[in-house]
Amino acid sequence: MSIMQLERLLRSQGFGSRSECRSLICSERVRVGTERCVDPYAEFESDGFQFSVDNTGWTYRKFVYLALNKPANYECSHQPKHHSSVYSLLPDVLRNRRIQAVGRLDADTTGLLLLSDDGQFIHTYTSPRKHIPKVYDVTVKHPLDELQVAALLDGVCLHDSLAPVAAVRCEIRSARLLRMTVTEGRYHLVKRMVAAAGNRVDRLNRQSIGGLALPESLPIGEWTWLETADLARLAQHPQ
DSSP: OOEEEHHHHHHHTTSOOHHHHHHHHHTTOEEETTEEOOOTTOEEEOTTOEEEETTEEEEOOSSOEEEEEEOSSEESSSSOSSSEEGGGGSOHHHHTTTOEESSOOOTTOEEEEEEESOHHHHHHHHOGGGOOOEEEEEEESSOOOHHHHHHHHHOBOOTTOSSOBOOSEEEEEETTEEEEEESOOOTTHHHHHHHHTTOOEEEEEEEEETTEEOOTTOOTTOEEEOOHHHHHHHTOOOO
């Protein structure tokens, strides 16, 4: 159990500095339940604490876990060079919490992207030692054949690897669509593996991480909270 002052609660949730949060409260923009709260030092139990700022409801979260349906032409960087930042798709209150992408997707790669401000969570899902499966739908330039699939499953040679790198699973979905599962997170990994097998990636969309699939109802460019059940699915490693 953790008792916190309202001003501190707002600060912890990304609503600004101490003075900015105090101003929000004192200007009657914060409600707890149906009542406006104008006392920045009012104390509340943080777990499950619900409040609203400017009529937008929020629930206290010690850490933020998000899934984003990443569009093309967005960079996973706070200082993008050639395109917009994926963080621009989030509201200010979340960006203020210094959320980080859990592993990066290339600017032209779309699909499931996790974001969090939990350092241990980020480490777990980016560590190569965890061998967390990631599933991609890969649209290629040339028609696929079983020889290419066999090469990907047996392992292809990459310049930065002493041993061949293999896909965990590969399935031809159509003439130019491959569903491919990998457990590593190297730079341009899927693109380089497909090139080494004799083809070229035209489009790349990440479908799932661990046991967590990209929600079908989540529009491109939108985000959603990951709740306890989602995090449990994420930790699963489907065979």
